[in-house]
Amino acid sequence: MATHTAAWIKRKHAPLELGPVETPITGPGEILVKVRFIAFSPIESKQQKIEVHPLTYPNILGLSFSGVVESVGPDVEKFSKGDNVAVARPHDKSNDPRFGSFQQYALACADTTSKLPSSEFLESGAKVVLNLATVTAACSHFLGLERPGLDKPKSHRGERILVYGGSSSCGGLAIRYATAAGYEVVTTFSPKNHEYVASLGPAVVIDHTNPPDKVIEDLQAHGPYHRILDTIGVPPVTNIITKYLGGAGGGSYNTLIPVFPGTNPIPGNVERRFESYSWIFNNPEHEEFRKWYYDTLVPQGLESGVIVPTPSQRIDGGLANTQHALDLMNRGEVSGHKLVLDPWD
Template sequence: MSPQQKALILPKKRGNFKVGSRSIPSPGTGQLLVKIRSAALNPVDYKIRYTGIFVTHYPVILGVDIAGIVQELGEGVENFRKGDKVLAHGNFSIIDQGAFQQYALTFATFTAKIPSNQSFDSAATVPLGLNTAVAGLYGKNLGAGIHPPWVKSISDHEPKKPIVILGGSSSVGSYTIQLARLSGFYPVVTTASPNNEDLVMGYGATHFFDRHLSGNQLAAAISKVTDSPIRIVFDTISLPETQSVGWGLLAQNGILVLTLPASVKEDEGKGRKAVSTIGSPHLPHNHELFRSSWAMVEKWLSKGIIQPNNHEILPNGLEGIIGGLERMRMGQVSGTKLVAHPQETQ
């Protein structure tokens, strides 16, 4: 029998998770086999479990945020060695690439080394949140399409242009704030609950407002901070109520970047656009952008240009993920990422 591992298996649509055994896969061309030390949880994981969206083939292994140790190298992989500590963006659409198991295959192009100033746990909080911020700000098709500041050009930055980021304490929000600073936006205005004000200012926001303000109150508060037109609002939460607030803040020809499908209607005359972004590097139209951003991840983390999210470790290995997803679904997780240790599964 091939070597076995433990995995958190979702056997059927809207079924119940169970910890089971499955074989450890071998890496194909351009892939790595990673022993997963830390796997972070994301809202998409509970949404798939409860609504059945996105996944067509079962059984499935959910989870996309991976940090661990390289065990084997596939053909053509040159920039990694066995034993390297890495973070990677997994894929719930392919069973060998899900994060909620003890070993997974990752693509070298969407894997980066973990610098010595970061732990497996902190590194696991990065992939999907950062990638969604990258896609939303810099994606040409499903984003605001601004120039990535790490790619050389004549106009490298967005100097002194304002940006509003709704939901700065969310994982996507935290990375959007940090990339907005890297791109030179100013002011970088964000919303969160008051207890997360220090957190979002620590990520680099220049102005914080309580997320419970009405759209009119928020617009009035922002008008005291800048009189420049707001051409980009990144609504990292994208509930109908936040979309409507974001839409109302937007200047003519502005773009509302969303993480969920649009509930606002694009208008004639004013030329405002709403775009729903997708933070997966595995989609063909995202490949080029993410190849370049993943080449930066190790440096961003080592130099503190990108700061990972706060995290909380879940008990009981893979089994602990079940309760963690339920807490996320109930809205009980604020300003932090839940992280599981698959190797601690009983």
């Protein structure tokens, strides 16, 4: 039986270890992908450090990747050997190491895989396929925003959206998603990422490195907001948004992060909403939404330029440096970039 190399997590909180793994055979609804790019997300470093979701061990972490189809399951029709694809690991496969991205070959579910226009989109596809799913579900399902125009942005509808954290991967994608849907976006940034955030097309950018009272003053000056999406979620940000909303008469907003210890009490007239956003794609009730996301938004959004991925920060050294990538995120040393790695390096 053929084998390949993977970065294993052998037990809870353990550092990653390189080791062999049997190269799997595809079953119904599955495709086998030769991984070309692994894209890292903060949730992966948190999973190792604090086990956000219970896992069985040993396991292979990793939620998003891109590569070339090696083989397809007996009932898979929309993919063929040689296709370039971007893959999001389904939630129900978190305890099946065959689907983890931290390896050279990985299984993918056809339902959560996007066929990319060409090999030039492999790196971009790996970077967006997971976080854009979160943004899409948050914006269009939970916040009720219109879907974006993919041929050309929709005309402005006169409604302002606040995206807190424009230089984060999800924040940048949310700016592009909302502006292409015709909304006027106000976002926050740090000066070192100003050029990148401004290039995404927000109407207003607010420096969130200012003192909290100044940030709140700026939020007030550019509001009110039709909807608010917080892509950062740490206590100082929660404190700013809830204080702003509380002073504005109350309201609700959505965040991508659960409440952290150290968050101030939330005013009684403010609701902070956290959801497991992309889980809705597992619900048969939202099959059309899922198909539109994977079959249309990801490939056409990338090709048209409506979807702009966060700039890459390449991690050299292949799978041997997978742990290094997680450590960089745990130490807070990644800003305005998406870590990517070639497992064959």
